[in-house]
Amino acid sequence: MISRAALLYLSQKTELKDFFSKLPGFDRVTHRFIAGENIDDAIETILELNHAGMTATFDHLGESTTSRAEAESDVREYLRVLGRIEDVGVNSNVSVKLTQLGLDIDEDYCLRNARRIVEAAKRHNNFVRIDMEDSSKTDATLRIFNRLYGEYGNVGIVLQAYLYRTEKDVDDALAMGARVRLCKGAYKEPEEVAFPQKSDVDANYVRLMKKLLKSGIYHGIATHDEKMIAATKEFAAVEGVPRDTFEFQMLYGVRRDLQLKLVRDGYRMRIYVPYGEYWYPYFMRRLAERPANVWFVLKNLFKG
Numbered sequence: 001m002i003s004r005a006a007l008l009y010l011s012q013k014t015e016l017k018d019f020f021s022k023l024p025g026f027d028r029v030t031h032r033f034i035a036g037e038n039i040d041d042a043i044e045t046i047l048e049l050n051h052a053g054m055t056a057t058f059d060h061l062g063e064s065t066t067s068r069a070e071a072e073s074d075v076r077e078y079l080r081v082l083g084r085i086e087d088v089g090v091n092s093n094v095s096v097k098l099t100q101l102g103l104d105i106d107e108d109y110c111l112r113n114a115r116r117i118v119e120a121a122k123r124h125n126n127f128v129r130i131d132m133e134d135s136s137k138t139d140a141t142l143r144i145f146n147r148l149y150g151e152y153g154n155v156g157i158v159l160q161a162y163l164y165r166t167e168k169d170v171d172d173a174l175a176m177g178a179r180v181r182l183c184k185g186a187y188k189e190p191e192e193v194a195f196p197q198k199s200d201v202d203a204n205y206v207r208l209m210k211k212l213l214k215s216g217i218y219h220g221i222a223t224h225d226e227k228m229i230a231a232t233k234e235f236a237a238v239e240g241v242p243r244d245t246f247e248f249q250m251l252y253g254v255r256r257d258l259q260l261k262l263v264r265d266g267y268r269m270r271i272y273v274p275y276g277e278y279w280y281p282y283f284m285r286r287l288a289e290r291p292a293n294v295w296f297v298l299k300n301l302f303k304g
């Protein structure tokens, strides 16, 4: 079976997108994880999620841009999304990746782009989550986040349990009063910066989850791992942390059964809803998280 490392390697080879797109049946496969190509597709998906008792976060797919025109077009897309959220009345915030807003071009330029989105979200009474990318971007991402949090407040950060540094980053975020989305981490990282063993990542995840839940700040516990979810539920019950003071978060199309069960049990659930044309790296990282998904892909391709 193809390995996680191989799939993560392929996720960086964006030139393969055209090859995969031409395979018959491939759009059926990508639709399992991606809401569609435009805002209307994402709105329709989010309305259904809201109807099922879940909130959402829009993710306009894109990352690692080296073009100012592309970065600015993404800013405009997010401004449109924030307007549509209010007009249609969907219950959703937005998630952005800073390399999509020009972090690889220039940090100040990216800050200005991100500020336009956070400022618009503030006007719309909404919230922006800054996704975390690979470890070469962590410091710059936190610098921009700290700045915008200080200026506007309606912005949260993502921290990854696989990095050794994250405990300190969690402490810093809590000292500021900021909202954190805790995830395990989706990129291929060297052992100099990240725990190579899954058991160590999981143990760190539980440790950090406890710190977050005890803080009294509203955080997102982002995982599909039943062990992490059970540990969170148990800790919240023992410590008397009410169910409406934190939320679970999952990706669109992943463990829909578990999403619905948590809602039925009275937990808050937010779904990360990606849409747009630039789906390739996102999609490949989802396959890497669970190489068995490759069978799902192959089965669908052979259905014709």
Ligand SMILES: Cc1cc2nc3c(=O)[nH]c(=O)nc-3n(C[C@H](O)[C@H](O)[C@H](O)COP(=O)(O)OP(=O)(O)OC[C@H]3O[C@@H](n4cnc5c(N)ncnc54)[C@H](O)[C@@H]3O)c2cc1C
Pocket (backbone or CB within 6 Å): 130, 131, 132, 133, 158, 160, 183, 184, 185, 186, 187, 222, 223, 224, 225, 226, 228, 249, 250, 251, 254, 255, 271, 272, 285, 286, 287, 289, 290, 293
């Ligand atoms: C809302 C949300 C936002 C995220 N934002 C970021 C971010 O900003 N930066 C970042 O680096 N990472 C982000 N991630 C991804 C995260 O870091 C992990 O790579 C991903 O969630 C898989 O880890 P896990 O906690 O689900 O546990 P794992 O141990 O990877 O998986 C546990 C179980 O969950 C199920 N599962 C997990 N992934 C899949 C899948 N793709 N398809 C089917 N089943 C699956 C399987 O049953 C698996 O056995 C985000 C994840 C979520 C849910």
